[in-house]
Amino acid sequence: MRIANLNGRAVLTDADTRLALDIERASDGRFGADPGAVYERWSEFAQWARQQDAASHRDAVPVVPADLGPVVPRPPQILAVGLNYADHAEESNMTLPEHPMVFTKFASSLAGPDVDVELSGDTVDWEIELVAVVGVGGRDIPAERAWDHVAGLTVGQDLSDRTVQFQSTPPQFNLGKSLRRFAPVGPAVVTVDELRAGGLDPDDLALRCTLIEVDGTERVLQQSRTAQLIFSIPDLVARLSASVELLPGDLIFTGTPSGVGFGRTPREYLVAGQTVVSEIDGLGSIRQRFVVKEATA
Known part of the structure; x- marks a missing residue:
């Protein structure tokens, strides 16, 4: 489905x-x-x-x-997890977390899977993510029953303005990751049984983020598998529901693997005219074209 x-x-x-x-x-x-x-x-x-x-x-x-619009246009909550791949924590020069590092992307940042995104500055970064959609909410959900509470999975981009993200001390993630259209998701929510029927393991899906340059050349930015998550979806559902009540329609951004612009030497960020394509096995792909922000009067 x-x-x-x-x-x-x-x-x-x-x-x-x-x-x-x-x-x-x-x-x-x-x-x-x-x-x-x-x-x-x-x-x-x-x-x-x-x-x-x-x-x-x-x-x-x-x-x-x-x-196509955002799969859940007004989710009750958007829960996002940082540093959930060991290679991404390493490229960010940060210690592996013992507990999920949780932040939010505000719902006003949601967008459909095929959109133009205005660059808020010259340090906008890409982060492909597997996103889980809650179907049956609750508190204190055991990990072994977590998949029963997940409606399905979809593709997401956790676009991030690194200047805004790190402009305060200590850094705060929410605002720099919640600018207009900085949370594109889609194209559809695919149920776990649909994935399994297609021979796919929902705990081990291949994901890839590709950059299309202004001249049309393509370059793979990120490539990994969700089996590399430090905290798997069942583990996240259990840990998150131990603190907050998960609600039907909640989105859980599960983290990004290595290959982001912030972790490169020299650092690399998006420029107008580029396109980012994010795809996950069995879920499809989403596409964002980046444009200059229009001046306000």
């Missing part, structure tokens, strides 16, 4: 996110059009949705990537 946000409406999509089935219309109003509302009735919705086939349904419509 793949759930997406098409022009602000909840849809089911085929495996390639090329066809979409409107959920409200296909369910005769049983489920609404709000892309976030399906997670509030996750068990009931999932049971119905597994019986649908967007690829062959007569009411399916073509998908234009630019019409």
